[in-house]
Amino acid sequence: MIEFSGDFESEHAPEELWKYFTDPDILAQCAPGCDHIEQESESELSATIAVGVGSVKPTFDVDMTVVEADEPNHLVMEAGGDASRNSFEAVAEMTLTETEDGGTHAEWEADANVSGLIASLGQRALGSVADRLVNNFFDDLEELADEGVPAESKISAKPEATASLED
Amino acid sequence: MKPAAFEYHRPDSVAEATTLLADLGHDAELLAGNQSLGIIMANRLATPDHLVDLNRVEELSGYEIRDDEIDVGAMTTHRDLEFADDLRDVMPMLPEAAEQIAGPSVRNRGTLGGSIAEADPAGNYPAALVALDADLRVESTDDERTVAAREFFIAYMFTDLGPEEIITGVTVDREPFPVERTGMAFEELKRAAQTFPTVSAGTAVRVDDPDADEPVIEEARIALANVADVPLHVPDAEDAVEGTTLGEDALDEAAEAAIEAADPSPEMHADEEWKVELAGEYTRRSLRTAHTRAIND
Numbered sequence: 001m002i003e004f005s006g007d008f009e010s011e012h013a014p015e016e017l018w019k020y021f022t023d024p025d026i027l028a029q030c031a032p033g034c035d036h037i038e039q040e041s042e043s044e045l046s047a048t049i050a051v052g053v054g055s056v057k058p059t060f061d062v063d064m065t066v067v068e069a070d071e072p073n074h075l076v077m078e079a080g081g082d083a084s085r086n087s088f089e090a091v092a093e094m095t096l097t098e099t100e101d102g103g104t105h106a107e108w109e110a111d112a113n114v115s116g117l118i119a120s121l122g123q124r125a126l127g128s129v130a131d132r133l134v135n136n137f138f139d140d141l142e143e144l145a146d147e148g149v150p151a152e153s154k155i156s157a158k159p160e161a162t163a164s165l166e167d
Numbered sequence: 168m169k170p171a172a173f174e175y176h177r178p179d180s181v182a183e184a185t186t187l188l189a190d191l192g193h194d195a196e197l198l199a200g201n202q203s204l205g206i207i208m209a210n211r212l213a214t215p216d217h218l219v220d221l222n223r224v225e226e227l228s229g230y231e232i233r234d235d236e237i238d239v240g241a242m243t244t245h246r247d248l249e250f251a252d253d254l255r256d257v258m259p260m261l262p263e264a265a266e267q268i269a270g271p272s273v274r275n276r277g278t279l280g281g282s283i284a285e286a287d288p289a290g291n292y293p294a295a296l297v298a299l300d301a302d303l304r305v306e307s308t309d310d311e312r313t314v315a316a317r318e319f320f321i322a323y324m325f326t327d328l329g330p331e332e333i334i335t336g337v338t339v340d341r342e343p344f345p346v347e348r349t350g351m352a353f354e355e356l357k358r359a360a361q362t363f364p365t366v367s368a369g370t371a372v373r374v375d376d377p378d379a380d381e382p383v384i385e386e387a388r389i390a391l392a393n394v395a396d397v398p399l400h401v402p403d404a405e406d407a408v409e410g411t412t413l414g415e416d417a418l419d420e421a422a423e424a425a426i427e428a429a430d431p432s433p434e435m436h437a438d439e440e441w442k443v444e445l446a447g448e449y450t451r452r453s454l455r456t457a458h459t460r461a462i463n464d
Contacts, residue, residue: 033193050193054285054324055204055213059193084214117212124432125323128396132322 001165002123004130005109008138012145014096014104018072020141021094022153030140032133035059043069043158049081053121053129058083069157072096078163086116091163108134111165170208177220181227181306181335184219188331189308191217197333198222199242199281202273227280227335232257240336241280249274258339259460260299260351260369264291267353270361280334283319286326286397288432289363293320294392295353297400298369301339307331320397343386349373350460352453355392356445358436365437366445367392370453372408374461381412382462387454389421394429394446401428404450413458421454422447 010017020026024045028037035048043066050059060081068076073096080089090112097105114126144151176195178184188195196215198204201222207213221227227242230251237258239248248254248265255262268274268282268291282292283303296303296316303314305328316337319327328334344351355367370389374382387405390398403424411417429446433439 035193055196055207055215057193057213057215085211121323122432124396128323129325132325 002112002114002126003109004112004127004134005107006131006134007105007107008135008142009099010104010106010138010142010145012104012142013102014072014098017096017104017106017141017145019151019153020145021075022066022069022071022155023151024154026141026144026149026151029144030137032136039154041158042156043161045155051129051133053118053125056117056121058086058116058118060086060088065161066155066157067091067161067163069155071153076157076163078161083116086114086118088112088114088118089165091165106138113165168209168211170205171211171214173208173215174217175220176217177223179223179225181224181333182308184221184224184333185306185308185331187217187219188333191219193330195219195330197284199284200244200273200277202269202277202281203285203287204281221280221333228278230254233341235342236338236340237261238336238338239279241283241334242278245269245274245277245279245282246271248279257341257346258299258344258351260295260353260371261292261339263351263353264295264369267291267355267364267367273361279337283316283337284326284328284334286320286324287363288323288396288398289365289367289393290398291353291355291364291367291369291392294367294390294398295369296337296339297398298371298388298390299339300343300388301337303337304335305332306335307333316398317400323396343388344371344373348375348377348385348461350457350462352456352460354449354453354456356449364393365434366394366442366449368449368453370450370457372413372454372457372461374458377462382458383410383412384408384458385410387457389425389450389454391425391429391446391449394425394431394442396430396432399428399446401425401450403428404454408454413454418451418454422451425450 033050037047045064060083062081064079092110094108195217198220227240230239245265301316351371355364373386404421407420426447431442
């Protein structure tokens with residue numbers, strides 16, 4: 001099990017950011033290495049994402065399920081992906097809190113089981129790259145919000161879904 | 168093992184190469200010196216569908232020494248840099264970094280651009296270029312940009328280079344490094360010949376007057392390799408020695424700054440604690456060497 005976590009600050013209020021985090025079109029623009037995202041249902045997304053370290057760059061077919069969506073504070077997603085000789089399962093959780101000046105403080109954490117070639121890179125290498133990718137994602141999302149690109153919340157939690165990750 | 172099947176492309180120009188990348192996108196990998204990628208592909212750790220070999224792109228090899236800067240093409244080999252005596256006279260850190268890479272067979276084919284793009288935290292050029300505050304030139308079909316080496320390396324083997332971009336070369340400003348008052352060093356510790364170093368340090372020191380009894384350091388530049396997930400620039404170590412005559416106190420403070428900044432991954436032959444200690448020791452050593460050279464050369 002590999003654990004990732006981090007946080008970021010936004011000038012936009014949680015209510016406003018929430019729309020960006022739950023709009024598949026926005027996610028597709030910000031997600032690193034993302035080719036496209038399809039919305040399969042109210043709470044399910046599928047995507048093709050190419051991410052890697054160095055020249056090891058598998059393209060994952062990823063399925064995501066929204067497990068909790070407590071607007072505009074708390075979002076939990078479960079994701080799994082397969083690529084040639086690589087796979088992963090992950091649960092990611094994000095909490096948005098309003099700051100004193102009306103902005104947002106977001107804290108995120110994710111637990112992942114990774115197998116295949118990518119796993120051989122080890123936690124340090126993966127953690128280093130994952131941090132960078134997630135920060136890029138938040139930066140890009142903040143930029144879209146700054147530009148006032150319209151976003152619409154299109155996903156909600158799957159009824160009775162729970163997230164868990166076995167070691 | 169042998170690599171998985173791929174389609175091989177061999178452009179003759181940068182324009183041809185960037186057009187190929189624009190068409191192929193994520194499915195293509197650039198081949199520069201072929202000293203790392205070939206092995207990775209033979210082990211099937213990487214299985215790109217297309218390989219774009221830059222070895223025939225002549226416009227990318229060779230270097231130029233101008234009055235204000237040096238310019239090195241991305242496909243210049245380690246061997247060419249190692250034997251570049253005129254470059255050694257004005258920017259000695261680069262030939263010194265080159266001559267310590269692996270063995271002669273790797274240096275014959277390995278290239279500056281390949282090493283930068285691979286971005287191994289233990290690589291020599293990334294640390295040297297971060298120390299020298301070099302600029303990298305990057306091209307794609309519709310854009311040409313310059314990115315500072317200090318911003319280019321962003322995570323473990325992960326760079327600012329886009330899938331459609333090619334590193335075409337490197338420039339280093341000569342203004343901070345007047346030959347008669349500057350000393351440079353690239354010092355590394357290897358557990359065995361021809362391997363990646365455990366820790367290395369690229370250092371440049373400029374003094375006010377090399378003939379003075381106690382020359383004072385006007386400017387210092389220090390970057391370390393393999394003690395963090397990216398080449399580690401250590402401004403606090405630079406601050407510690409600037410304005411001093413490099414006494415023991417200043418050296419201690421610089422070493423302490425490097426130890427503070429280091430955040431290495433442990434390796435089979437070097438645990439974290441030892442690498443942190445080495446970061447301090449190599450900061451100290453390379454500063455001494457560079458300072459001595461600034462005064463005596």
